[in-house]
Amino acid sequence: MIKSPAFYFYIGWIAVSILFVTQAMRIPVYDEFLSSGRFLPLVLSFLMVVFSCILAYQHFKSLEDVTYELSNSFYFFGFISLVFVYIILIPYVPFSIATLLFLCISFLFFRTLSIWKSFLLSLGLVVVIVFVFQTVFQIVFP
Amino acid sequence: MEQFLMPLFDYQLLLLVALGTFAGIYVGAIPGLSVTMATVLLLSLTYSWDTLSALALIVGVYVGGVYGGARPAILLNMPGGPAQIATSFDGYPLAQKGEAGLAIGLSTILSIIGGMVGLLLLVFATPVLSDIALYFAHRDYLLLALLGLLLVGTMSQGAFIKSIFLACFGVFIGLIGLDMISASPRLTFGLIELQSGINVIIAILGLFGFAEVLYQLSQKTPKNHKENVVGKIIPPLAMLIKFLPLTLRTSVIGALAGVLPGVGGEIAALLGYDHAKRSIKKPSRPFGEGAYEGVIAPETANNAAIGGAFVPMLTLGIPGDAVTAVIIGALIVHGLDPGPLLITNSPDLFWVICGSLFLANLFLLVFGMTGIHLFKKVISIPKGILMPIILVLIVVGAYSINNTMIDVYWMIGFGLLGFVLRLFGFPLAPLVLGIVLGPLIDQSYRAAMITAHHDLGTFFLGYVTSPISLVLSILFSIMLLSTIKSFRKKAQ
Numbered sequence: 001m002i003k004s005p006a007f008y009f010y011i012g013w014i015a016v017s018i019l020f021v022t023q024a025m026r027i028p029v030y031d032e033f034l035s036s037g038r039f040l041p042l043v044l045s046f047l048m049v050v051f052s053c054i055l056a057y058q059h060f061k062s063l064e065d066v067t068y069e070l071s072n073s074f075y076f077f078g079f080i081s082l083v084f085v086y087i088i089l090i091p092y093v094p095f096s097i098a099t100l101l102f103l104c105i106s107f108l109f110f111r112t113l114s115i116w117k118s119f120l121l122s123l124g125l126v127v128v129i130v131f132v133f134q135t136v137f138q139i140v141f142p
Numbered sequence: 143m144e145q146f147l148m149p150l151f152d153y154q155l156l157l158l159v160a161l162g163t164f165a166g167i168y169v170g171a172i173p174g175l176s177v178t179m180a181t182v183l184l185l186s187l188t189y190s191w192d193t194l195s196a197l198a199l200i201v202g203v204y205v206g207g208v209y210g211g212a213r214p215a216i217l218l219n220m221p222g223g224p225a226q227i228a229t230s231f232d233g234y235p236l237a238q239k240g241e242a243g244l245a246i247g248l249s250t251i252l253s254i255i256g257g258m259v260g261l262l263l264l265v266f267a268t269p270v271l272s273d274i275a276l277y278f279a280h281r282d283y284l285l286l287a288l289l290g291l292l293l294v295g296t297m298s299q300g301a302f303i304k305s306i307f308l309a310c311f312g313v314f315i316g317l318i319g320l321d322m323i324s325a326s327p328r329l330t331f332g333l334i335e336l337q338s339g340i341n342v343i344i345a346i347l348g349l350f351g352f353a354e355v356l357y358q359l360s361q362k363t364p365k366n367h368k369e370n371v372v373g374k375i376i377p378p379l380a381m382l383i384k385f386l387p388l389t390l391r392t393s394v395i396g397a398l399a400g401v402l403p404g405v406g407g408e409i410a411a412l413l414g415y416d417h418a419k420r421s422i423k424k425p426s427r428p429f430g431e432g433a434y435e436g437v438i439a440p441e442t443a444n445n446a447a448i449g450g451a452f453v454p455m456l457t458l459g460i461p462g463d464a465v466t467a468v469i470i471g472a473l474i475v476h477g478l479d480p481g482p483l484l485i486t487n488s489p490d491l492f493w494v495i496c497g498s499l500f501l502a503n504l505f506l507l508v509f510g511m512t513g514i515h516l517f518k519k520v521i522s523i524p525k526g527i528l529m530p531i532i533l534v535l536i537v538v539g540a541y542s543i544n545n546t547m548i549d550v551y552w553m554i555g556f557g558l559l560g561f562v563l564r565l566f567g568f569p570l571a572p573l574v575l576g577i578v579l580g581p582l583i584d585q586s587y588r589a590a591m592i593t594a595h596h597d598l599g600t601f602f603l604g605y606v607t608s609p610i611s612l613v614l615s616i617l618f619s620i621m622l623l624s625t626i627k628s629f630r631k632k633a634q
Binding site for chain 1: 303304306307310311313314317321323324326328329331356359360361524525526527529530531533534535537538541542545547550551554562566583584587588591592596598
């Protein structure tokens with residue numbers, strides 16, 4: 001049971017809820033407590049502690065296990081890695097180049113298109129995205 | 143009447159409404175690009191135009207944008223904005239069953255009825271309703287927000303405690319930022335980036351967009367996988383007639399919700415969905431599993447809210463929602479004074495807005511029904527191609543809100559959280575609902591408590607002594623009891 005991901009999940013939520021209580025306690029009360037900025041966050045964080053304990057209790061009592069069905073872990077983790085690299089790249093490389101690389105590598109990674117088709121489709125998409133967002137909506141990309 | 147018909151016979155206004163509606167549909171369909179943002183951009187573009195032309199274009203974008211957000215909600219489980227969160231509950235299950243076309247067709251035709259009901263309200267009930275809305279106190283707004291929060295019960299999908307927990311978490315997140323009274327940082331964990339709060343669009347993009355991409359990729363082989371087909375688009379007449387009573391009821395609910403300043407289409411849509419869930423005993427399918435009623439109700443309500451949102455704007459100068467707030471800015475830019483004298487001084491403006499709303503709803507039928515084919519092609523693209531494209535659009539959408547990468551990081555964080563929560567059987571909608579309603583609950587509660595001089599007795603007495611508060615309290619009590627009853631029934 002201790003090794004179950006659900007164990008860490010529910011304990012994690014209890015810890016987060018307690019952290020929220022401590023944050024709520026730090027909000028200063030300038031006038032009356034009932035109308036202060038602390039009242040609602042404190043009530044909510046206490047409710048979160050109570051409900052996270054109930055959820056953890058319900059889970060451990062029934063010992064129901066959650067089905068973590070990652071039927072395609074290769075594609076899943078591979079894509080997440082690509083996304084992280086893309087997000088990290090954006091501030092350092094021009095947006096259009098980072099997006100072109102991300103799209104092209106993703107299409108090749110999923111083996112849905114050939115190299116040339118992947119490159120041309122990515123290029124077309126980047127042109128459209130940059131035109132719509134940068135020219136029409138005047139968004140300044142990094 | 144002559145001024146009402148002006149957009150129909152003035153080819154320039156007619157074209158601008160058409161262009162606005164068309165553009166609005168596609169802007170609204172891109173997650174992250176809100177109708178408000180499109181209106182703000184138009185404001186700068188139409189600065190040198192005459193007022194009536196600028197308004198015709200903006201009204202078109204407004205109507206098209208609110209409608210357009212339903213497309214990604216139904217087809218990709220990615221609401222275009224907060225007003226389409228409820229649409230995705232049943233819209234996406236319908237798409238998975240291959241009935242997305244019918245869902246969009248029904249919601250398009252019946253949304254127009256919603257829009258017309260909102261327009262009728264704007265034309266005939268403007269003076270009366272604006273007077274009632276003026277008497278709404280802070281405690282009444284608190285009850286309205288809590289009424290919205292009761293929807294957690296209907297969104298729980300059987301996981302009631304998980305939903306309440308996530309709703310609390312959502313409201314807590316909604317409170318992050320600067321305190322509206324003391325202006326001091328609250329719940330920011332010492333981070334400057336959190337002082338402006340967490341944008342609800344970022345949360346939606348992460349929880350419904352990125353999490354959905356991850357979920358789709360975790361389930362099946364992306365290669366050569368095809369989505370379900372859209373199916374037929376034009377609904378049979380019998381179906382339209384069957385859903386007409388619900389459409390009319392949710393249209394009235396949406397229009398009335400739109401009249402209340404600051405409430406907007408998102409709460410109108412949630413109230414519409416909740417009404418459908420409570421009033422329809424035998425839906426076409428169970429709610430949450432692809433009930434047509436679950437798509438029609440929020441879509442007609444949010445469209446009807448548009449007409450309602452113009453009521454306080456035109457009569458009191460108070461915005462009904464974010465878009466009408468921008469339109470007030472547009473009127474000021476054009477040298478007009480929004481307020482009680484606006485209609486008296488510029489009746490042509492009022493009637494051109496009404497005429498443009500009428501036209502935009504008609505154009506919705508043309509562009510709404512024809513554009514489905516384009517979306518049909520989009521969703522038949524293999525996941526291995528579609529998911530990276532969606533990811534780029536989500537990243538761009540998140541970035542474009544404030545032109546900062548911090549929002550992209552938050553979106554990724556919300557996406558990972560949403561994916562994990564989904565694996566553990568947590569419904570995500572209560573979390574978003576909490577984030578949306580959190581600031582309204584906090585502001586209205588604290589303002590009501592200050593008005594009651596920090597005295598709980600006076601605070602609660604207000605709910606009995608004011609007729610509006612009393613009616614809302616009774617309504618709230620009935621809905622609370624009904625939620626508890628339904629939960630106990632499910633638990634047994």
